[in-house]
Amino acid sequence: MYRERILQISKHLNPSNGLEGPKINSIVVGNKQVALDTDFKIDVQRLKLELDSPQLSAYKDQVREFIKNEPLLKSPVGIPPDQYKELVLQQLVKVAQSGLVKCTDVRDRIAHFCSAVEILGLYNNNLCTKMFVHYSLFGGTVTLLGTERHEKYIDMVTNATHVGCFSMTEIGHGSNVRGLETTAKYDVKTQEFVIHSPTLSSHKFWIGGAGLHGRLTSVFARLITPDGVDHGVHCFVVPIRDEHLKVLPGITITDCGLKHGLNGVDNGKLQFTHVRIPRENLLNKTADISPDGIYKSQYATPIKNFAATMAPFIGGRLYVTKSSAAASRVCLAIAIRFAHYRKQFGPSDNQELPIITLPQHQRRLMVPLARTIVYDFFLHSLENQLQSKNAPNTIHPHCSGIKAMYSWHSISTMQVCREACGGQGFRSDNLIAEFKADCDVNSTYEGDNTVLVQQVAKYLLSQKSSSKDNIKKFDQIQQLYNLNELLVLFKSREQLKIEELKGLVGKNSYQSFNDAVPWAVRTTFAYMDRVILECAIQRVQAPRVYLHPLAHIVLLDTLGRIEDDLAFFLSHQLITPEIANCIPFVIMDLCKFITSHSLDIIKSFDIPAKCLPSESLTDNIYN
């Protein structure tokens, strides 16, 4: 029905333009044509394999089995904060005992660790955050920054006999971690470092695990040699509690208090008062100090050493992103099931229809569903790149960019899903509200999103300009159905934006870059849109792939992205007003198509029943 209107409306809006719309029946991907009108039945198992990523599906099934069989993974609704924190600790121990994850995964099995978070995130983000801090942050420091002398910590982490924390952020130093104040002065006499955080602004803040359970923490502090020279920020292992969980001398810990969400995680504030640790507790992969106090680094400057220290932690952005991915999937599944069940209004007073039949409701849910799946494809490719020995140099901007885009996407998706369930979405039992509260912080922790998108923009500014000849414009409606042509369109937009940004930033001073940040943000989105679409096209072109309904999903997401930035495409004449006016009709057509398969698509997410409210929320509404 919409397809017919595309031509109709084009003529209506532009009566002087005799636009000859094609009779479009297929989506083009590379040399394949995917029919738009064919009836077909989705093979849920096959689609699940594809959405899981084929090589990881078996592992993900193990994690799903763990969720199903572990009684401690019960509904977290309404558990008071103190009990909740104890429950999440016990859950962490169960994860450790399951053997599903190991301390060294963040080095040796990155895609597996990502997968564990992705599936456990379907259950709850408190457990994921607890795991993330323990395994990838504390475990990451000892695995990635330590040497042989730190191997003793590996088993402590794997078996969760000692809960580990990661003390980087200070009250006065969040995004700008190069400004950390805590010091680690070397004392030659005792061959010890003295960790000290004297000012309020130097206290470590938001430290996950520090509130109650942490026994060890890695501490980022400025290494000061006996000659008084500040060598910049280095990482040290510091015990904070004994085996009875009693806080050690010199350590002062305060709970961070009640939070918007994640009240199952014990965040704490840590103050160090002349805390002495052995020289060997310096994680010395890139730099070390000799017993007599001679400092030596592989890098020429403190800034370079710090950059090398931080680089391996880029994976952390992926792990956080996986929890955004999980939240998006669950909330969409809840809202889509509800929409198939819930009736309201209809052609007559006596005939009410399920709200999923409403085109606006389809649009609200299918566009974020498509984006979620397309983002997930991109995450799969990043996991693999990060694991490979020769990760491209785009890995850093791509992990930063997707972390920002996916966490914002998941926040808006959870909001839409909440509202799409009406009052039922506001009930804690229906779980969307829990995810909303717990995953909100994903936009500001592990790198504030606004800062991360600037990192991507800085990367783009550092690249050579492309030739202006590459700018391609759209002037035919068929092009809207061709993913490869859409990719060319995205490349043109990206190139124009980067050039504009370069013009704005000029000599790239502190002030000129900051003035240009509003444009830099959009440039980052344009760039990320392109690389994400490129990845999705590769994925749906792969020989094994089941093109129905993946081609439709990728097309819907792509057109949705164009709509989000339509003003730019128009003001730069990349597409004509006639085509712009057609886009919403094509989107509605695709939404209708995907809606008809939406229950099968969410089945293919294979979300354990425990992670969802009761079937179609029916019992839940009626209890």
Place this chain on the structure above:
Amino acid sequence: MYRERILQISKHLNPSNGLEGPKINSIVVGNKQVALDTDFKIDVQRLKLELDSPQLSAYKDQVREFIKNEPLLKSPVGIPPDQYKELVLQQLVKVAQSGLVKCTDVRDRIAHFCSAVEILGLYNNNLCTKMFVHYSLFGGTVTLLGTERHEKYIDMVTNATHVGCFSMTEIGHGSNVRGLETTAKYDVKTQEFVIHSPTLSSHKFWIGGAGLHGRLTSVFARLITPDGVDHGVHCFVVPIRDEHLKVLPGITITDCGLKHGLNGVDNGKLQFTHVRIPRENLLNKTADISPDGIYKSQYATPIKNFAATMAPFIGGRLYVTKSSAAASRVCLAIAIRFAHYRKQFGPSDNQELPIITLPQHQRRLMVPLARTIVYDFFLHSLENQLQSKNAPNTIHPHCSGIKAMYSWHSISTMQVCREACGGQGFRSDNLIAEFKADCDVNSTYEGDNTVLVQQVAKYLLSQKSSSKDNIKKFDQIQQLYNLNELLVLFKSREQLKIEELKGLVGKNSYQSFNDAVPWAVRTTFAYMDRVILECAIQRVQAPRVYLHPLAHIVLLDTLGRIEDDLAFFLSHQLITPEIANCIPFVIMDLCKFITSHSLDIIKSFDIPAKCLPSESLTDNIYN
């Protein structure tokens, strides 16, 4: 700085276009010119009077005093749900004892009731919701639908001796209230109505006050005469608890359980099993039944009678909107204060600057600040219209439209404010998270936003078309600084959208309207943008008004709205690409200007200290 770039960038982007930008130094409003570059000091008291609305400021100060002096209005953070509900009940009683609000306010002093919610909403939305249900919903039914025989309820409400509920929504019938199932059959023998809700889908759900405290409820049920005729939905007063708060026979009440927010409000599910009430409990303003069972309505059909029953409740949308307004103000105040205090990054490692100096941060906070103030002006005008005897027929669409737009605006504003405070915004003590959780439901209760914007669109479709000659286009940058010309631009957009929508909807069948809803939503926004701007221009042109910084604020909001819908303005050639590319620069310029006065602007909100975290969050961060 930005102003200089406007010309520069215009030429850069459109080198072939020798755009001669004007040297723009002032904003034009009617026949006034407001200088853009003048230094001035805001007179906080004068601005407060204007933002409060001059004739209501003294009353609002009384409410502020009540907040300051009433110890029960304490921090709600971390109070367990059971205790929270009791606290909010006690707060309601204190409000009643204060004499600030009366049951009849929703008829006789609408602007005062709005003002009470607006100021108490600065403290907390639980109390507002409790008040709203008791005074404006239950109180509203007896005041607006009752007659002399119901006057006994007025004092019970005013003094809160009997808490009242409003039982309209049923499990199966949320937005589509015409489909309510609960029946009220008239029994001639006993001269009683028998209220009955036999099916699961007919149970009253989400009923505020029903969970614990309600003694009376108004019930919306289908009136059935002894001849079996269904006269449609009418409203009845039904006692549900005795003086010891024991639930009465035939009434079954279940708590709705834990919620995303508003856990200080006792929402319940109500089931009626052959509950008998006296004939006189029918609220008989529009229709009545005689002792011997003869039904008589002022209206010819049940649908018309029902419409007349519901019409007076349009004020409810304003009251809810006032709580969105309050939440937006408080959260912006918190985030803006934090941004002035919090330092991070700077031109050198040793010199960090407050994050408010970052242009992107200014943009994130000043655009919603401007929108909040402009929306508030519109609310003031609606309050006055609703109170007047000859309210225009636009009052219904305008209340529906602003409820939807303001609640969505407040949700996105609270989110931005949360993120703008980073991790600190995630702490409950810092209050933004509390407002986020409590006010989220504003988008779906008291009319689901998506349904409300459709009501506005239906109103627009029912209006006569304007002449096509009225379409005016923008081709000079100066026009961006002229509020009256911007209003003409908004009228042109609105007219084009309405015509397109009419074309799409065609004969307005169930299906054709629903297919067009995505367009209808945007048409509603365009219409509301115009009437809101019209109102703001009238307000800033009023002789008493302090044009600094209100003209700047209105202009910023207006340009922000254009940016939100820029693709439409471009694709319909209402503005040129050159002007489109200039808009972000003008916006940044205005943001910078308003930022420099932002602490004074938020001071003029006169938010009681109790409603804010400690000064600049400083103590709060450092505790």
